[in-house]
Amino acid sequence: MWVHVLEASTTLVVIISVTAGQRRTQLGPSEPSPVAVDRAEFERRLAVWRQYVNRRFDELPAARRFASHMPERDAILYDNKPFRDLVALGPQAIPFFVEEVQHSSTLAWALMEITKWRGRLIREGDTRVKPIVYLEEFPDLRGQTYIATGRIWSYWWETGRKKIPEVFERFYKDWQAKKNAGDDVGAKERYQRMIDLGIVALPCMVAKVQEGDRELIPAIVELSGGELPRAADAAAVRAWWPRKREEIRILIEPDASTTQATSAPAPP
Amino acid sequence: MARCVASSFPYRSPNGMDLAAGSKTWSLSDPEQRAAFVAMGSLLRIEGINTISGTARLTLYGPGGATAGYDEVRYSFLSATCGHQPRTTPPPDNQRSRFQGWFPRLVHCEWSITAPLDANYNCIAWSVGRTDVWIEQTGEYPPGSGKESMDWNGGDRDGYFFEPNDVPKFYASYGYTAPATNHQDADVMYYWGYHAAIRKHCGCGWGKWIMYESKCGTAERIEHVWNQLDDSGYGYSVLFYKRP
Numbered sequence: 001m002w003v004h005v006l007e008a009s010t011t012l013v014v015i016i017s018v019t020a021g022q023r024r025t026q027l028g029p030s031e032p033s034p035v036a037v038d039r040a041e042f043e044r045r046l047a048v049w050r051q052y053v054n055r056r057f058d059e060l061p062a063a064r065r066f067a068s069h070m071p072e073r074d075a076i077l078y079d080n081k082p083f084r085d086l087v088a089l090g091p092q093a094i095p096f097f098v099e100e101v102q103h104s105s106t107l108a109w110a111l112m113e114i115t116k117w118r119g120r121l122i123r124e125g126d127t128r129v130k131p132i133v134y135l136e137e138f139p140d141l142r143g144q145t146y147i148a149t150g151r152i153w154s155y156w157w158e159t160g161r162k163k164i165p166e167v168f169e170r171f172y173k174d175w176q177a178k179k180n181a182g183d184d185v186g187a188k189e190r191y192q193r194m195i196d197l198g199i200v201a202l203p204c205m206v207a208k209v210q211e212g213d214r215e216l217i218p219a220i221v222e223l224s225g226g227e228l229p230r231a232a233d234a235a236a237v238r239a240w241w242p243r244k245r246e247e248i249r250i251l252i253e254p255d256a257s258t259t260q261a262t263s264a265p266a267p268p
Numbered sequence: 269m270a271r272c273v274a275s276s277f278p279y280r281s282p283n284g285m286d287l288a289a290g291s292k293t294w295s296l297s298d299p300e301q302r303a304a305f306v307a308m309g310s311l312l313r314i315e316g317i318n319t320i321s322g323t324a325r326l327t328l329y330g331p332g333g334a335t336a337g338y339d340e341v342r343y344s345f346l347s348a349t350c351g352h353q354p355r356t357t358p359p360p361d362n363q364r365s366r367f368q369g370w371f372p373r374l375v376h377c378e379w380s381i382t383a384p385l386d387a388n389y390n391c392i393a394w395s396v397g398r399t400d401v402w403i404e405q406t407g408e409y410p411p412g413s414g415k416e417s418m419d420w421n422g423g424d425r426d427g428y429f430f431e432p433n434d435v436p437k438f439y440a441s442y443g444y445t446a447p448a449t450n451h452q453d454a455d456v457m458y459y460w461g462y463h464a465a466i467r468k469h470c471g472c473g474w475g476k477w478i479m480y481e482s483k484c485g486t487a488e489r490i491e492h493v494w495n496q497l498d499d500s501g502y503g504y505s506v507l508f509y510k511r512p
Contacts, residue, residue, distance in 0.1 A: 057387060057486050062370040063501055066485040068391045069405055069462045073486065077387065105388045105400045105414035118410040121421075128422075130443050135411060145441050146421065149400040152412035196410075 037092040049082035102150035117198030168204040348472045351380035373496045383489035394483035395464035396442040405429035444509035451494040454508035461503030
């Protein structure tokens with residue numbers, strides 16, 4: 001089994017039902033996530049966000065509306081309560097987001113916010129004409145010149161996230177090797193890449209902490225999204241982990257994704 | 269008395285002569301009507317829907333009402349037909365006034381809406397056939413974020429957007445490597461105001477016009493005659509690329 005289970009999951013279900021309403025994103029208050037997210041709720045929040053964004057774009061003067069370089073675009077799309085409400089649906093809603101992002105890439109940022117995954121695109125060789133590109137963490141996901149946003153997230157959901165424990169081990173070994181070689185810059189870069197694997201790497205990190213590697217605690221704190229204080233120690237991580245583990249269960253247990261997200265018909 | 273007879277389709281004229289189908293009559297003995305008729309003569313423009321050609325006839329009647337002579341012109345509409353004509357509903361939904369207000373060189377029926385409002389992608393993305401990404405000038409964005417940059421994704425990755433360096437490299441990464449000299453032989457035109465348009469090899473304007481397609485910021489995608497976005501915030505097309 002590739003997930004490191006620290007606590008009995010039967011206890012954890014009770015905890016999530018008590019605390020789910022207190023979940024907050026980094027960006028500010030938002031509507032709480034129901035424990036089980038259904039498609040109707042996802043569609044409702046998506047419609048509210050779209051309505052808000054369309055109104056904001058409609059209010060722009062023509063010079064901004066027609067601009068190809070538009071610094072305020074991200075603020076309009078993401079710095080608002082409807083978007084925070086979408087993100088607050090959390091990991092349970094990821095299958096719906098992945099489906100939607102196939103034709104609406106502005107929603108990709110919600111997936112980035114929820115998963116905290118930050119991939120790295122590598123350009124193969126020196127060729128500048130139609131180069132082959134791939135992701136450092138998933139080298140089998142390749143494309144010519146680019147990999148489409150929807151394809152990246154389909155891959156991440158169906159295959160990539162399941163490979164993260166294996167990728168984490170590779171990055172962890174690289175990090176240790178660079179530390180041992182006295183390569184501080186290289187070690188720092190590898191440490192960041194472990195964080196970039198996102199919340200799916202949390203079970204691996206927590207297991208390393210359990211094994212005595214305290215250096216990974218700051219990485220866990222960062223991926224906790226403010227749920228753990230900066231000064232958290234191993235005991236704090238241990239106390240926090242069972243609830244977090246249940247929250248992200250859909251991502252880290254191969255069978256959980258088929259049972260947790262409920263698919264109901266969208267409202268008319 | 270002169271009478272202008274239009275063929276049987278609805279048409280409008282920007283000089284105020286709006287007719288459904290039918291005719292309009294001027295009495296040339298009335299100075300005011302005569303002046304209106306003369307003015308109309310140099311401005312008459314016919315627009316139509318659901319038809320691509322027709323006949324306009326000008327008939328001159330003598331004092332007794334007998335036909336003194338006539339002139340007949342067969343015409344064919346020249347228009348952009350790949351998309352739909354812009355809506356003229358009240359603001360803010362009035363596509364025609366919104367676009368023609370910002371792009372002063374757009375001519376009435378010589379452009380059309382080819383795709384709706386969409387904040388997912390911009391002109392640079394569409395110029396390389398993509399609708400899944402918004403392409404900025406600079407910045408390293410994680411794959412899957414829905415954003416890329418010309419400098420990082422294809423350009424020289426120096427953290428700056430310098431058109432002579434980044435733009436050719438960016439388009440080369442999509443296979444646009446053959447030299448092109450102007451709008452006539454290019455597949456993609458890049459404007460100095462950070463805009464790009466892709467060539468449409470379509471039959472608009474009976475194949476006489478050189479048409480390009482532009483995604484206009486977060487707004488709609490339109491097809492237009494190659495130079496009709498000039499004199500706007502986009503500036504002018506300055507770099508031209510094509511595939512071998």
